[in-house]
Amino acid sequence: MDDARKQPGEALADTRTARITDQEALAMHAEGRPGKLEIRLTKPLTTARDLSLAYSPGVAAPCLQIHKNPALAYDYTSKGNFVAVISNGTAVLGLGNLGALASKPVMEGKAALFKRFADVDSIDLCLDTEDVDAFVNSVRYLGPSFGGINLEDIKAPECFVIEQRLRELMDIPVFHDDQHGTAIVAAAGLINACHLTGRDLKSVKLVINGAGAAAVACAELVKAMGIHPQHVILADTKGVIYRGRTEGMNQWKSAHAADTNCRTLAQAMEGADCFMGLSVKGAVTPEMVRSMAAHPIIFAMANPDPEITPDEARAVRPDCIIATGRSDYPNQVNNVLGFPFIFRGALDVRASTINDPMKVAAAHALALLAREHVPEEVAGAGAGKSLRFGPDYIIPNAFDPRLISRIPPAVAKAAMESGVARKPIMDLHRYARDLAGRLDSTAHAMEAIAERVQANPRRVVFAEGEEERVIRAAIAFRNAGYGTPILVGREDRVNAVVAGLGIAMPEGIEIHNARLSDRNTAYAEWLYAKKQREGFLQRDCQRLVNLDRNVFAACMVAAGDADAMVTGATRSYAATLEGVLTAIDPAPGTVLFGLTLMLARRSGTVLVADTAIHERPDAATLAEIATRAAAAARRLGHEPRVAFLAFSTFGDPKGSIPGNVRDAVKLLDQRQVDFEYDGEMAADVALDPGLRAALYPFCRLTGPANVLVMPGLHAAHILTKAAPRLTSAQTIGPLLMGLSAPVQIVGMEAGVNQILDIACLAAHAALPK
Numbered sequence: 051m052d053d054a055r056k057q058p059g060e061a062l063a064d065t066r067t068a069r070i071t072d073q074e075a076l077a078m079h080a081e082g083r084p085g086k087l088e089i090r091l092t093k094p095l096t097t098a099r100d101l102s103l104a105y106s107p108g109v110a111a112p113c114l115q116i117h118k119n120p121a122l123a124y125d126y127t128s129k130g131n132f133v134a135v136i137s138n139g140t141a142v143l144g145l146g147n148l149g150a151l152a153s154k155p156v157m158e159g160k161a162a163l164f165k166r167f168a169d170v171d172s173i174d175l176c177l178d179t180e181d182v183d184a185f186v187n188s189v190r191y192l193g194p195s196f197g198g199i200n201l202e203d204i205k206a207p208e209c210f211v212i213e214q215r216l217r218e219l220m221d222i223p224v225f226h227d228d229q230h231g232t233a234i235v236a237a238a239g240l241i242n243a244c245h246l247t248g249r250d251l252k253s254v255k256l257v258i259n260g261a262g263a264a265a266v267a268c269a270e271l272v273k274a275m276g277i278h279p280q281h282v283i284l285a286d287t288k289g290v291i292y293r294g295r296t297e298g299m300n301q302w303k304s305a306h307a308a309d310t311n312c313r314t315l316a317q318a319m320e321g322a323d324c325f326m327g328l329s330v331k332g333a334v335t336p337e338m339v340r341s342m343a344a345h346p347i348i349f350a351m352a353n354p355d356p357e358i359t360p361d362e363a364r365a366v367r368p369d370c371i372i373a374t375g376r377s378d379y380p381n382q383v384n385n386v387l388g389f390p391f392i393f394r395g396a397l398d399v400r401a402s403t404i405n406d407p408m409k410v411a412a413a414h415a416l417a418l419l420a421r422e423h424v425p426e427e428v429a430g431a432g433a434g435k436s437l438r439f440g441p442d443y444i445i446p447n448a449f450d451p452r453l454i455s456r457i458p459p460a461v462a463k464a465a466m467e468s469g470v471a472r473k474p475i476m477d478l479h480r481y482a483r484d485l486a487g488r489l490d491s492t493a494h495a496m497e498a499i500a501e502r503v504q505a506n507p508r509r510v511v512f513a514e515g516e517e518e519r520v521i522r523a524a525i526a527f528r529n530a531g532y533g534t535p536i537l538v539g540r541e542d543r544v545n546a547v548v549a550g551l552g553i554a555m556p557e558g559i560e561i562h563n564a565r566l567s568d569r570n571t572a573y574a575e576w577l578y579a580k581k582q583r584e585g586f587l588q589r590d591c592q593r594l595v596n597l598d599r600n601v602f603a604a605c606m607v608a609a610g611d612a613d614a615m616v617t618g619a620t621r622s623y624a625a626t627l628e629g630v631l632t633a634i635d636p637a638p639g640t641v642l643f644g645l646t647l648m649l650a651r652r653s654g655t656v657l658v659a660d661t662a663i664h665e666r667p668d669a670a671t672l673a674e675i676a677t678r679a680a681a682a683a684r685r686l687g688h689e690p691r692v693a694f695l696a697f698s699t700f701g702d703p704k705g706s707i708p709g710n711v712r713d714a715v716k717l718l719d720q721r722q723v724d725f726e727y728d729g730e731m732a733a734d735v736a737l738d739p740g741l742r743a744a745l746y747p748f749c750r751l752t753g754p755a756n757v758l759v760m761p762g763l764h765a766a767h768i769l770t771k772a773a774p775r776l777t778s779a780q781t782i783g784p785l786l787m788g789l790s791a792p793v794q795i796v797g798m799e800a801g802v803n804q805i806l807d808i809a810c811l812a813a814h815a816a817l818p819k
């Protein structure tokens with residue numbers, strides 16, 4: 051853990067956007083099923099027939115077909131979308147030789163990023179050997195299972211030999227990500243930094259610290275892209291790599307030995323235009339940065355901690371452009387921007403290799419994307435962050451959803467043009483469009499929401515401030531840069547829980563004891579004025595403010611002392627809502643309802659409403675819920691297709707509830723709303739356009755429904771509670787919609803991360819529209 055993270059108070063002064071603690075990282079990895087990966091079936095294996103098809107005897111048919119024609123393996127198996135992430139752990143990030151086992155969290159992480167960003171399936175294979183021959187022999191025979199091999203965190207110079215030999219031995223792409231992924235992303239950043247500082251790439255004087263896997267590949271790629279070889283100086287633990295040096299050399303370093311009198315990194319950096327760090331934490335001093343040319347370009351890419359932090363560099367050179375490998379500073383130059391998308395393109399044309407034209411195409415596509423206007427849903431509208439091409443935005447953000455539709459087509463095109471594509475793509479525009487639909491927009495929308503909140507931090511009151519889960523979420527809220535958490539509780543109790551967590555109470559968290567608060571009397575008087583004609587005596591209001599934390603916290607929000615509120619972890623939904631509604635009214639002219647986001651792996655996000663309030667909504671309520679839920683879907687980046695659900699479909703079978711539902715559809719018909727809707731219909735009809743086309747071709751929905759308006763609370767609860775337990779769907783919510791102030795109620799089962807996510811959404815709802 052770095053010092054800044056150990057002392058959260060001090061960390062507030064730096065420019066990082068979101069901070070995490072080691073404890074949080076460990077808890078995340080240990081939570082639920084340990085690690086970050088699992089394998090799921092893509093075909094049902096329910097019946098004896100399923101088994102006969104998938105396994106013996108049915109499986110013999112694809113085996114025999116593949117035996118006759120090996121290319122069919124791409125049609126009948128997972129090969130074409132499957133990559134192995136392979137390491138021996140000899141250069142784990144910048145942490146050194148931690149061995150194969152300890153590299154596994156990074157390798158699982160790489161596999162997770164493949165899936166998250168480019169829908170590539172992958173698995174980590176950690177090989178317990180430092181012997182080059184043993185490594186090569188372990189990997190060379192794995193080709194049949196995979197469409198590609200991503201080598202990772204293998205130290206130089208062995209990595210060069212391993213990659214070269216495997217490339218010769220295997221007929222699928224073998225790509226050492228630390229070499230080429232890093233070089234591609236660094237080259238893209240360098241192209242843009244040169245553009246911004248008015249430099250011609252060819253005349254740039256570049257110093258690279260490190261002469262290992264990443265550094266050598268960066269030197270090779272930038273030279274191939276035009277930087278004069280004499281303008282590139284590499285340094286390692288022994289100092290500058292100059293022509294004639296003998297100590298600590300190998301053939302890959304010799305190839306880049308410079309004709310120079312410089313012997314130390316400090317000497318080399320004097321007057322340099324650009325520095326690339328691919329070495330270790332803290333290898334660069336402020337003095338070295340001070341001695342660089344005007345508007346120096348500094349890529350401090352060592353992970354997890356850079357050679358020099360942006361704050362240190364800017365302190366001595368405010369005119370610099372600085373990038374790091376981390377996601378919590380602006381300008382993340384990290385191979386995560388490369389490998390998922392490069393493999394996506396290579397796999398989709400069944401490339402036999404990833405060659406130089408494909409790498410250069412990826413670098414240019416990345417560089418160009420950063421220069422384009424950043425749409426609001428990417429930037430986080432009003433985030434106040436500089437997501438416009440400039441010194442703090444030289445490279446796209448890893449969460450930019452346009453990456454998947456820009457980088458793979460460029461890579462695929464280069465593969466086709468350079469003759470390594472075994473299955474060319476005829477229509478690249480269509481390919482780009484299809485790629486865009488491969489990722490669910492909800493994840494991007496949630497990230498954009500988080501960024502907007504980080505740019506406009508809010509004060510959020512956590513009503514159950516003595517509960518450990520809530521305290522941990524509040525600390526995470528503060529560490530994530532979302533704003534100031536306010537815990538309602540007794541200070542000694544809160545502090546005891548924090549001490550039990552083995553940490554000191556971080557600065558920037560407020561604790562308010564309702565009974566002792568200097569706002570106690572004001573809240574009680576305000577509440578009495580509000581409720582005196584609804585059967586509440588003054589003493590009732592005083593007691594509520596003293597004893598009911600939900601009432602006290604809601605008063606804080608009503609009085610403007612907090613921007614938003616989160617509660618619900620310790621009491622039933624109904625009791626919690628009652629406390630909240632004592633002080634905060636529903637917004638006039640709308641309905642109060644619960645909206646649950648179901649993030650399903652196959653069908654994407656489906657919004658379900660009402661999941662919290664109305665047991666048997668009438669037609670007008672259903673119509674209003676549909677309208678509000680459709681608007682919420684649009685805010686999350688989905689074009690709404692609303693299905694009014696019932697047990698019947700378009701009148702069959704008949705029953706009493708579908709009447710309400712049909713009337714709601716008629717109400718919307720009269721209003722001429724701007725979204726698709728239809729009903730009543732059963733859930734399978736709503737979600738399956740094929741079924742609709744066969745039986746109900748008149749249905750107005752143009753695709754699977756993504757907003758499900760439920761006929762009543764029973765059905766809504768059954769669906770949203772059963773689905774995550776029966777399928778892989780995750781749920782967020784119910785989110786309370788239609789209240790006059792941003793208050794969210796989590797379920798009593800909510801974990802720390804759920805409370806944190808809901809608090810972030812509550813803070814977001816408190817932002818000016």
Ligand SMILES: NC(=O)C1=CN([C@@H]2O[C@H](COP(=O)(O)OP(=O)(O)OC[C@H]3O[C@@H](n4cnc5c(N)ncnc54)[C@H](OP(=O)(O)O)[C@@H]3O)[C@@H](O)[C@H]2O)C=CC1
Nearest residue numbers: 141143144206261262263264286287328352353375384385
């Ligand atoms: N941002 C990104 O996307 C990426 C960042 N990296 C980072 O780059 C670094 C190197 O990774 P990788 O190339 O895979 O590892 P390697 O083990 O292959 O290379 C490490 C290199 O760093 C040099 N080095 C170590 N300490 C110092 C020092 N104090 N001063 C100068 N040079 C030093 C070593 O010198 P010697 O040869 O003398 O031993 C060696 O040349 C890591 O921090 C890693 O996290 C790597 C890949 C991607």
Ligand SMILES: CC(=O)C(=O)O
Nearest residue numbers: 143144228353384385
């Ligand atoms: C990012 C990466 O691959 C590394 O630091 O090794």
Ligand SMILES: [Mg+2]
Nearest residue numbers: 143202203228
């Ligand atoms: Mg790596």
